[in-house]
């Protein structure tokens with residue numbers, strides 16, 4: 001019997017493969033987050049107060065981490081061109097040095113954010129730091145990016161995408177994921193451009209500019 | 217080098233476009249999602265500690281109620297385990313739940329059902345799995361409710377569940393249904409799931425052994441998240 005394997009990189013969360021040949025289970029099937037996802041995930045935003053002191057994911061920067069402060073703004077837009085007002089958008093990213101919270105990331109940076117979008121415009125906003133480069137599985141550096149996860153009424157399985165930075169041309173040109181995309185004409189749907197002090201990243205669920213989503 | 221998560225079985229999950237659930241029509245991507253190997257960006261994720269939880273976070277009967285008051289409805293415990301596809305328990309896993317009250321009414325501005333609000337029921341709760349992946353919360357059984365889709369569609373009684381695993385790739389939102397409810401099999405949202413076998417995994421079983429006599433019935437709901445591939449060979453490559 002081999003000794004239990006050491007979790008990688010000091011990750012306290014990975015479990016040893018206690019039974020690698022044992023029974024398999026199927027992932028619980030997804031169901032839509034529905035129109036009331038904010039009751040569960042951002043109740044204070046809805047005015048359901050006094051249950052939790054504050055909504056989770058409201059602040060990504062909780063201290064004074066190194067790195068360029070940036071704002072990310074955008075909307076999730078349906079096939080009829082309307083911005084969703086009942087979506088929940090989550091982001092996860094590395095710190096300025098390319099390290100993740102819980103894995104040696106900067107003090108005072110959660111790396112995770114959650115937004116219900118603005119009540120009337122649906123626009124989401126994240127105040128964060130510009131992420132550094134994270135290694136791909138083969139060790140090559142990826143271009144700076146923010147991982148997005150979008151759920152809403154009408155979305156049966158949460159959508160994964162990535163926001164890259166239009167002003168990181170050199171890094172983008174060698175990014176292992178961006179360069180492997182067959183339809184290169186769609187790559188701009190993943191690039192956030194700086195507009196009026198914020199990076200804008202609109203997510204199109206359908207249509208001419210349908211955002212690239214990943215099966216990741 | 218890191219170990220990736222197993223690929224998601226998209227034939228098991230609902231497809232994006234399910235016309236009987238009408239809202240999916242304008243909100244479903246037309247292109248297929250692009251397959252890519254997970255990297256650290258998906259294999260890591262936010263970590264939540266038990267210290268973040270308030271004493272009533274997993275008690276929907278009292279967490280919104282006025283002092284001394286309780287939510288109205290059949291009292292239930294929901295208990296279960298979060299495991300991965302390899303059967304390994306997933307500890308330290310945040311679950312957020314939300315639901316309608318016992319009359320089928322949500323506490324939400326856009327809610328259009330005429331059933332009344334319960335002044336002592338907010339409808340949200342959360343908990344974090346223990347070392348063995350076990351979780352538990354207490355609530356009232358939600359009522360079924362009609363919703364605008366077809367002219368006369370009803371949701372079966374259900375509790376929405378958002379689950380964080382250890383990697384952002386595992387992020388999942390699903391719904392829990394109740395054993396024996398005939399409305400499960402008539403619901404267009406349940407019907408987005410392609411197979412009866414998959415739907416059955418979302419039906420919580422009445423667990424009489426777990427009930428609290430003269431107080432609450434217990435339902436058992438186990439959740440499975442994507443598994444992390446882990447072999448000795450891959451681990452050696454991590455520089456052991």
Ligand SMILES: [Fe+3]
Pocket residue numbers: 034036316371374376
């Ligand atoms: Fe619901």
